[in-house]
Structures are given as C-alpha cells and as structure tokens.
Amino acid sequence: MVVVGAGGHGLATAYYLAKNHGISNVALIEKGWLGGGNVGRNTTIIRSNYLLPGNEAFYEQSLKLWEGLEQDFNYNAMVSQRGVLNLYHSDAQRDAYARRGNAMRLHGADAELLDRNAVKAMAPFLNFDDARFPIQGGLLQRRGGTARHDAVAWGFARGASDRGVDIIENCEVVGLAIEDGRVVGLKTTRGDIKAKKVGLAVAGATSQLGAMAGLRLPIESHVLQAFVSEGLKPLVPGVITFGAGHFYVSQSDKGGLVFGGDIDGYNSYARRGNLPVVEDVCESGMALMPMIGRVRLLRSWGGLMDMSMDGSPIIDRTPVENLFLNCGWCYGGFKATPASGWCFAHLIATGQSHPNAAAYRLDRFASGAVIDEKGAGAQPNLH
C-alpha cells in the first residue's frame, strides 16, 4: 500500500494503518522533507467547534484523539488545551454561535457562550472601548487549544516508522499507473512503485495528483499566510478569534504571537502571499487588541490550501478503483489530523467509510448534500 504525502494526514494515515489495522507494508512517499507542507506551517489551532451534522462528530473524534495522542505515540506534541474563544459582535452572530454551541453539545463536545463581561474577565486587553465592531461576547471551547505542529508530524512519523512503515522523502510522485480503471502503481522521481492501493493525502497538490488519474476535482489551491511575532513573555491566553475581521492569535511555546487571517484569495502554488492580506490581518489585530502595535512581526509565510467547493473535506474512494482521496481541508485540516488519519486508514483498509467521515463524499456536490458551514456556496476563496 502506498500513501502519498508525508504531511500530517499522510503520516497519521500510515500510523493508523499500521496501528489499527495491522497493515505495516506501507510506503509513505513525500516529495520534499516530511512535515514540510501545511502541517509544518499552520497556526496550530485545534478545536471541534463545528456546526453541521456531517462535521461535528468527526472533529470531536479528532479532539478526543488529540487528548490521548502523546501517550499514544509517546512523543510530546505539546497539546495545550488553553481554550479557543470565538468573539461575536452582533446579536445575529451571537445566535449563530448559540446554534453552533448547541450543536456541539448535542455531539457531546464542550461549549460555552460568554457575554461581554465574561470575555473581559478572560482577556481584559481586548478593545472594549473604542471599537468599530464592539465585542459582545464569545463562544468558548475550553478543550480547544493548540498543538506543536512540527512535533505532531515527527510523533506520527516516529510511531509509523517504529511500526514498519517506510517513509521515503525527496521522492515526488509524477504519475499513476492505471490499468482497466484500477490503480496498480506509481511513477516517482526515484523510480516506479507497484501498489495494490494508493491513498492520496497531498493537500495543496490534490488537483495535480488527481489529474494523473484523469480526475477533475472540486478543489482549488489557494495560499494562506501566517505570521509570527518576536518572542514575548506571556501575553495572550489561549486562542482568540476576531468575529468582525480576519484575525486569530495564540502564543507559541517560544513566546511568539502566532497569528493569521483570510486566504489571499486567488489560485496559487507559490506558497507565499502578498501585502493586502498582511495589512488586513494586522488591521484586524489592531482593531481587536491595540496593545500589539509595537510588537514586531518577525516572519510571514504561506501554505497551499486544498480549498473545496463547500469548505468541507473529502475522504472517499474515487472512480478509479483502489485509489482513495483525502483532501479539501481548506485552512482547517490541522485539527483534523488524527481523525483524518484514523478514518482514511479505515477506508483504505476496509473499503468502507468510517461512520464519522461518511458525509465526506466526493459525489456530494452532484447530489447537493454539501456541508457548507459558512453558507458561502461553490466559491472556494470565500470559505
């Protein structure tokens, strides 16, 4: 069996193939260095505060897996449940968050709706007095938080490797061998590989791999930037997201404020963004917490998002037999890493969708059973 892409999802898939299904004859093929894709460049937020039926059970499974992950793979991924606070700024937004919080509770997840005073007690430095969009309260998931992105990749890699998975770096898949509608192997920059089953977990490169199998997919690749400030003594507790602009922030274990905002908004494979988004993010940051004016932005970078048409992922078989697809994570797939690996491994090993990922079908766009949390429609750059 071959899994393509040693990002978080590919690594977790290989790990659970070996661990849950006893399948260790797995090669994990990576074109660069392991963990160098989105798993190594995200803002590390983990949470399960989703709204729609197809999503919430999956993300809650993922959060539960995070909670036991370090003991499971014996590596410190610095899972830190310091809470995720989504701010709201209007009555309508409050009600939308109430809807979401209730959906979470129905799925057994934790959620609390805070009013302005409770938010102020938690984060007194936020802009309560001179705001264009005053803070009215927030939806808090205390079990949410962050995990150390690189360590997650390394932990899964170590765990998979210990269980016999071959991780092959600097090896790019350049073609798929398909016979009679069935995948039988791959062509790589380091030679051909035969395979009974192939799972694709290549995030931003999904369309390119899909094209090798003759598939046109409901995916666009977009760049998302992220930012880190110089290291600071503790300033921001947990994760805070701005509800009236594009800004989310947490503080890394090294003291840097790690923050981000919206995607740049156009198709891209360049892994770097442009100034308008830098400005938009910093404007939002200064609207929300003007104490960071003199904090210096240290570094910015970008990753390639596999944006889907409804903003939700795909974990499914494809029209090509034995070719499996894991993609569409948009900018929220880090938190999904454990459950994505778990469910994708389940699908590849058993041929059946895992119940928690059953809605992530490729044909849902044709059928209309889309999972559109934002209600933005078939326009990836709006999700």
Next chain:
Amino acid sequence: MADAALQLKARSAFDGLLVPGGPKDAGIVVTERKDLQIATVIARSSGFAEAIKTAYGIALPSGPKRIVVHEITLLGTGPRAWFALRAGERPLASDLEQSLGEHAAVADQSDGYGVLRVSGAKVRALLAKGVPIDLHPRAFAADDVAVTVCSHIGIMLWRSDADSSFDIAMFRSLCGSFWSWLSESAEEFGLRVEAE
C-alpha cells in the same frame, strides 16, 4: 403641511464636517464642491459615440480621461461609463437624457457623492498616504482620471485646472470616514478649510 417643511433645507455631503479655518501657510487646502449636478452615464449601444457627437460636437476620448464640453465635465470611469458634472443649479441628468436618448442610461447622482477639492503644496504627499496610484505628473497627466480606492473608500480622482489641485468624489455616506482619514493625514502639513 407645516411651514417648517415648506423650506426643505438641502445639506451638502460634508455638512457639519468641514469647518472653515486653519493656518494661512497650510500645506493642504480643502474646499467642498457643493454646487454640482452629477450624473452617471452608461453607454447602451454603439450609437452612443454618434449621439455624443451630435449633441456636443465632440468625440469622446477612450480610457480614464476627462473632457469638458458645454460646461459639462465628463470623466471616463469605465469602458462604457462616464461620470458627468456641471456646476450650478441646472439639472444635468435630464439634459443628458434628452440629448442621448436611448443610447445611454443616465442616472441623477447629484446627491450621491461628496466632492472635495484638495490643493496645496503638499497635496501629493497627502494623497500618497491613501491613494494607491502614481500621481506624479509624468504618470498622471492633466486630463487623467482614476477610479480607485483610498483608505478602504472608493473614490474618483482627477486634476482640477489649477496646479497641485485634485478633485475627489466619494459616496456621500463615506464622507465622514474619508474626512477622518484626510484630516489625520494632513495634520503634519497643516490643513486649511475654505468655503467654496
């Protein structure tokens, strides 16, 4: 009806925002152009160019250019769109409608925009703080027009006839925000507001 309403008082877009005064040697001088009739003109057919020629005796330039005919200033704002202005009370939209007939869609916008004349020695330094286009005379000539965005606010911008002087039009509802940007940005140069 009651007497008070008999004289419905018109208020200009910057009413209450601009207060005349300021230092004599100010680097920036601002005046509201209150006395304007404004209309948008959209060409509907290929007969438009001919209709303009018949009505006004000129060929319209293509591109974002300004042309003045019969006291009407026409600003090219889009491939088929013009922004028309005329000083004074005479209604402009209905005049244009009559002369262009079915060749154009005309809408009265006299109330929809606030228009400022911004001038002074520092005017380009001021506009550089918000306008993302090159206003150097080599790049933005006397009859050039730009529809652009300044400080998150959509504007139309063109040179007025005097040196170092620009006219800027923006939606009426945004005049307050535009003014807060302009007055803050102009502070270091000194700002004087003059009545029209």
Next chain:
Amino acid sequence: MRIPCPFCGVRDLTEFTYLGDASLAQRPDPASPDAAARFHEYVHLRDNPAGLHDELWYHGGGCRSWLTVTRNTRTHVIEGAKLTRTSKSWTATS
C-alpha cells in the same frame, strides 16, 4: 500583486475581487438534456493548474469591469488581462 486593467492601467490587488477559473463565464446550456451533469461540472469542478491560469477578476474598486486575467499560479506573474465582455463588442468611443 498588481493587475493591468485594460481600462484603468496597472492597479493594486486591493481594488479587485477574485471569482475563479475563466470557465465560469461559459455557462452551460440549461436546455441541454444533460444539463444537470454539465452544471455540476461548471459550478464545481476545476482544472486548478499549476502554471498559466485564465481567471476572472472584478475591478470593483475601479472601472467595474470583469476581467479575464492570465496569470501563472506558480510565480504570480501576470501575462495579460482583457475585458471579459467580448461578444457584440462595440466600444462606446469609436
């Protein structure tokens, strides 16, 4: 990034809004017998190439034109841009 609007000249990215692949300007025939399948492809499926990409941008902060821009998605270099409006293309000035 700056986009060369055929009407306005080269303008900053902030003036534009992105829609996506230029094929979105080719709406399928709603009367065709396989309209459902064709609309599904039209609305949802994309080539998403790494390289040259024809794409639709709206110059909402400028001349309000829809543009078809050819841009390299690997380098962001823009090869050209034209008005999307093509058929019956009369100009208002000649």
Next chain:
Amino acid sequence: MSDMAQPNRLPAGGAIEGRVDRNRPLAFTFDGKSYSGYAGDTLASALIAAGVKLIGRSFKYHRPRGIFSAGPEEPNALIELRGGARREPNTRATTIELYDGLEAASQNRWPSLAFDILAINQIASPLFVGGFYYKTFMWPASFWEKVYEPLIRRAAGLGRASESPDPDHYEKAYAFCDVLVVGSGPAGLAAALAAGRSGARVILCEDDAQLGGRLLSERQTIDDAPAHLFAAAAGGELRSLPNVCVMSRTQVFGAYDSEVYGALERVADHVTAPAAGVPRQRFWHIAAKRCVNAMGATERPIVFGGNDRPGVMLASAVRTYLNRFGVLPGRKAVVFTTNDDGWRTAADLVAAGAQVEAVVDPRASVDENLTKAAAAGGVRVLLGGYIVNVTGGARGVTSAIVSVAGKRQILTADLVAVSGGWNPQVALTTHRGGKPRWSDALSTFVPGDLPDGMTVAGAANGDLGLAESLRKGSEAGAAAAAACGFSAAPAPQPRAEDEPTAVAPLWHVAESRHKAFVDLQNDVTADDITLAHAEGFRSIEHLKRYTTLGMATDQGKTSNLNGHAMMAALTGQAMSDVGTILSRPPHQPVAIGAFAGHHRDRHFRPTRHTAGHAWALENGAVMVEAGPWLRPQYFPRSGEKDWLTTVVREVRTVRSVVGVCDVSTLGRIDIQGRDAAAFLDRVYVNTFSTLPVGKARYGVMLREDGFVMDDGTTSRFAEDHYVMSTTTANAAKIMQHLEFCHQALWPELDVSMVSVTEQWSQYAVAGPKARELLMQLYGPDVDLSNDALPYMGCREIPLRGIPTRLFRISFSGELAYELAVPARYGAAVLEALMALCGALGGCPYGTEAQSVMRIEKGHVAGNELNGQTVARDLGLGRMMSTKRDYIGRVMAGRPALMAPDRPTLVGIRPVEKGRRLTAGAHILPGGAAAVAANDQGYVTSVAYSPTCEGWIGLALVVNGPARHGERVHAFDAMRNNDQDVVICSPVFVDPEGVRLRG
C-alpha cells in the same frame, strides 16, 4: 576631552575620534542608571562608551550577553526601550539612535540583570538541548499540562510587550519610481547617482539614519578624501535632484509580486515621542519598475567555546565603534579572523590606541602586507591558530585560549574581535522564490536567480572591494535607468582602491570543549547540531525546526550559514546541495501597528452614515452596526427600563398609530435598457417582465448552486427602467453579481446598472396612520388613495419641487410606504416626517422593532437567508418559475435540495406562556434525548411580540409545514433555556394581509 562618565570614548582630536557630535551630549538611562552619550550615537555605542558590557540574558540558558554587532543583525543586545504603553521589547541596542531622555531596560532576567535566578538553567543545561521540549516533559501524563507547560510558557519569550493600547499612530503610503535603490553604501550611492543623473525617478532607501553604509565605518578614501565625505557629497547631490527621493531610516523589508516592495520608514523612533500629527512609522508600498539591490553583506562569526561572552564582537563592528562612534569596545584585544578583512580591525584598534594581543588566523599563510602591517603595530600574528575558548563572565571577557598547531596559550584580553568572512544579504532576492547560489571563492551564498526587475550590486552580490562596489553600483544604476528609457553621459568613476578580501572557510573550531554557540539568541550550540544529526533531523529545514536555529528575532543572520555548514560536514554533503533555508519577509521585524496604519480601533473600517444619522443621534437613538453602516437600533425614552420596553412601545405605536424608520441603507440599483426585463427574469426566480409600470414586486435571487442569495423588491418605473432593492448586507455583492451576469454571461443584452443607493434617502412610514401622515407631507394636491397608489404600487411624486419616489411596500405588515428623497434633503425630510409623525402620536422606530414586526409577519431575513437555505426551505418555492431558466434553477433541482425532509420554515411559540425564546436553540422531538441523532432543526429568529403578547420565533424544522401544532423541544444549553415549544405557522399577524392593503 577626558570624560569620566564615558571612559571608553576616544579623545577628540586623536587619530581616531569618530563622528558623533560632541557638542550635543544626551542623557539616557539603562536599568534605571543614568548615562550620557552624544548625538550620532546608537544606544549600543553609548553603552560601550560608558563601559557597560552586560546588556541582557540569553533566551534559554540565561547566560550573560553583551553587544555583538553594530547593526540590525544583533543577536544579543536586545533591550526594552521606553516604558508604559510605549514599551518596545526586543529592541536592538545597535540600531537605536540615542535621544535625550532615552530609557532602556534589560530583559529576560529576574530578579536583576546581574543576579539572574534562571541562570540555573546553565547548570541544568543538559536538559535544555535542542529539541528538548519534545522528549522531556512527557511523563507522567498529567505533568505536561499541569507543571511543565506552565513553566515553559512562563520562561518563554524575551521581552515584555506593553499591555496597553499603542498610543502612537502609524501611516501607510504609496510610492512609485523607475528605479528603487536599496542601501546607500558605495554601491547604492553609485547606483542612485547613475540612475538619478539620467533623469529617471529614483527612490533610495537606507535603513540607517545616515547614508554611506560601510563608508561610515572604515578609514578608506575615495577621491583621496575620507570615504564618508564622499557619502555626504553624494547624498547632497541626490537630494538636490528633483527626480530623486532619498529616504533614510527606511528599511526595505520585502519583495512582493509585480515588483512591489514593502518598506518601513521610522519617522519618529529617534525622538522621545512623535510630534503632533507625525506618525511613529510609515509603511510604504513601493512599486518600482527596476530595483538595484545594494544591501551589502553581513559579517559572519565563528563558532568556538565561550563565543557568546560579553566582549566577543564582530570584527567589522569593532571598526564601526571606533571609526564612526569614537568608542573603544576594549583595551586589550585578540582578533580571530579567517579572512583579510579582519586584519583591518587590528590595524584600526592599534590606531585608536588599543593594545592588540594577537591576530589569530587559521590560514597557514596570508598576504605579507597584512603581517607586515601587524608587526608594525606591535601585533603578534598567530597563523594556523584557532581560539578554542574564551573565559569570562558577566563582567566580560578575561582571556582567549588559542591553539596553534595543537599548542595552547592563554591571551589575556577584554575584547575578542571575530570574522569568519562575509555573507551577502540575499534576502530580497529570495522573497519571490529565487534560490541563492553557493560560491566557493567566498565560502558563502550569493544571489542566484533574481526576481523580475532586480539587479544586485556591491557586497550584496559578493563584490566585496570598495572600487568594485562603486563600479558595479554605477553600472547597475545606469542599466536600470536605461531599462526605463533614461540615459546619462557616463560620469568619471570615483577613485578608490579594492581592499584585500581573501577568505578561507571555517565554521566551527572543533577543538572547543566549552559551550560553543551557533545561534546566540536562541542558544543553539554546536552540540545541538550534533544531536540533531544523531536524531535524524538532518535536512536544514528539520535542523532549524528541531533546534530553533535561525528562528529568533535576528532570523539567523549571524548563525544560519555556520549551522548549515556544520550539518553539511556531519552529513558529508556539499553546501551547494544543502542550500539555504527560505528567508521570508520582513527582512527585519516590523511593528504590527505599521501594517495597520490608520485602520485600527474605531477606524478599522470606514463607517457609512445615512443622511438621518445626526437626527437619530440627537433623538437618543442607540446605534447598531449593520454591515458597513450604522443604524438606529431603538429610540429609548426616559423612564424606559430596558431595550425591550422601548422596542415594545415602538412596535405598538407602529401597529396602532404610525412610525418612521430610516431604511436608506438598503441597496438600490438602477437598471435600464431594452432588455432590462429579460435580464431580471434571468437573475430572479420569479418573473419581472410581467410587472406593470408603476408596480413593485418581491423577488428572490439564487446563486448558481441553487441556494438563496438575496431578496428584495424591485419596482418598474418605465418599460425599460427598474429600480432593484437589495438587503443592506448584500448590496455590493449583488451589484458585482449582476455585472457578472451581464458582462460575462449575457453581454448581448441591452441592460445597464448603476448603484443609486447613495442618491436617495429612504424612509419607511408604517402604521394605520401612514397614509394620513404622507398626505400631510405632500399636501392636498397629491392623491394617495388606495386607487391612486395601491399596495405594491410605486410613483414618482414631486414634493415642494423635489423629486421623490413613493413605494407602497410593507415589511412590517402594516399599511406602509417607503419614501425616497434625494439625499441632500434626507435630513430635512426626516425632520419634517418626524414632526408630523409626532403630532399624530407616532414615533421613530429602529432595526429592533423592524425585526420584531418582520418576525410577526413571517418574513425571512439575514438569519434565514444564511447561504444554507433553498427557496423551498423558506416557503418561497412557489415563486420559482417553472417556465424558464434563471440563475440557480438547474442546481436547485439536485436531489438533496429537493428532499422532502429538509428543515423548512415554521413559527414557534413557547408552551409555557411568558417564557422567553432564544435563537440558536435546536429543535428535538418532544421528549427525545439531547443527542445529535435527534437534531431536527433550529430556531433562526425570535422576538417578543407585543401583538401576540408573548415570545414568538421562526425555525427551520424537518418536515416543518406538516407539523403545525406539534409540541417539540427547544434545546438551548448555551443559555440554559431548554423548553417545550409548539410549531405553528410562521405568520403570526394578519395572515390575510388585510392591514397592508388597507
């Protein structure tokens, strides 16, 4: 001048005296103690003058650290500048221009700089090796969360940010030029002169306060005069050219697409606080046709034991302190250099009167001019030598232990000047994806493929000599100008000499036994590199992330190459295969406030005001954000105890008398053309071509994927003239959508649209006395009877000579009109309306009352039009034309969107009378368990209905319409408001619509 307070200041009039302004002394404090320096000093040079060696503590081990460099690459001397709300953590003392009253404090120490308890980390340091987080702090399980993590977090970071809003303001600005020159060393100045003289528009950005780059730091000559005079003269000429803009204190920090460069101008960082109206910093977007990158090079250190002690300094920095600032960083020095350039430091130290114990150079032989000059200065030469350890402590270096051919000797010294060669600053050449190229000759990376429009000149390109920098700079400047169509007669080259620059590679003194630092700021040691290698973190990107090499505020400017070369040695790879890690913008850290400019706090986004805004404020309205607009939410009167009392009163007044509401924020689009009707038929699900002139119709628009996009009424004023209204929130989006439909899909249609939202102020007049009120306004000549203006009619009616439009439409369900008047009369008409309204016993009402009344009528709004609903879900399915195509028709037919069990609009009422409903509650079957499997929908909107005398709500519920009368459960754990509710019709008031036709 002998100066007790500045013991290390070189005397004025000496062979080397520096160029600070001794007539302008400046006072400053460091850790509360007072010092003095001179105008022209940096904080670092002033501290050196004052004899302060210990500046801070290192990140991980809390080791004492001093000043290492004289520029922005500084890894050690980070301080907190200023205090209170202006506190700036992690500020490099080497880049801060001294100003009078400057306050600085050391950071990352507790309780004090000299006595730092966390320095225990030094002793415990085997635990703190690279990657220490990942393997330690694991067991037992709960210890990570409860003990280790909080500990690590408290120890993390360096400086303390201010916890109050930044009091200064920032600006953004845009600049355009033919040629951007980055850096004003000899290369940059020559480039700017060549381009500027040709007439091209040139911008020269220099990070430093002064132009000149290395010319300010060296004792070289140009045209037989001290080189800094050339810089001054060049600056003068450039400033005199009208087409040239010289921007000092301006760092170009990033190269972005389409030849856009980001630059930061520090307008007021060199003064106590910005003057009134002056921003602290200005963030420039520079669009340049060409760029000459002349950023120079950064000297690289060597990794050896104790190389982090205060008193170990880059050799070129020593020269800067001597020649530019006139301060002596040490009295007894050892120079450790792998290249000819380092020898100059020995010469300059001698010239300044310091003692140089030795020049240690690992090369077996060097140019004999160097050794001769050293001997002449009384300097010992130790060829084939290495420093293996430096001893000392918080008070600085005490000795250097040198090994020559295996023999060790101890040299007493208080200064160790080190040079491992020079690294061209390639950053800007790589921001857009370019990869640097390895140069064996220079033992470093030089620019490889360049981004469009950029050339590199001078030390940044590996041209290290002075004459060469001048020549290459001027060639690059002329070529850049020529590419923009400008040329000038070639001018004579300034006369200068190339200094010797030979270099041999040396990264790490392997003999060192003591802690040898690769990354001084992040405390990454040589052992950490070895450990990373052993653990398998061998690619330089893994090395970086595992050890944090190059991830500190200096981004590895002095450490990356050494670390990578050390890893290459371990893996046996060639440096050309190892490559470099990606450098990313910003080149040097940039304050977040600068990127925001004016757009912070309440200026985050523009605010749109209607013409009635002032009136609303004067009349006590509580305002609420509605998209970009502010609208009156309600108008409290004195004595009303809460918003609900007010809103109930407003609703009752409208339903029983009359009320007026400002609805100017709705989008209004003027649509004209022969094909306007056909066009509307294609964008709305229902038909507008059949709408008679003088009538309005409610319409619903879909996205192409079949979901509802927007709704509103569109009125027909002539065969070829409609006015469409959109929701406030969607106005801009709909305009864009219509333009798309026209320009991209159906350009053949004769239709045109333009927003007229701003042209009109619009007021809803609603209630039984609405007609009476409007008749009073228009006067007796205007007929407003049901026949003259029936329900859903619209007319243009002049009001005292003003053109107005009157629409008989109703959102509230009452007899209602919307009156549109040209916006300049908006305020006056509102005042007139309100006077009349008050006289009739009516009142103004806001968005809250409007919302109550629309819920009472079962009208959908934003909460229901949330992008997840199709027309059928909202009870609007019957409007969908079956005869023709329209946007979204085909996709709305997808099976899942036609499914009969989709959640569909219903009304709900509490079972328990008087109980409050909450929106966002989920609907479960009566008595069912609160689990996801039982989730059947949710409550979208609720209101207290004075008309129904109780709370009512709208909900989307599975099979809703078939379930009227059913008792279900509303689950609201968020508000602890679980309760049973009864499903009912969504129309609570006047279902037959008698009132609105009245």
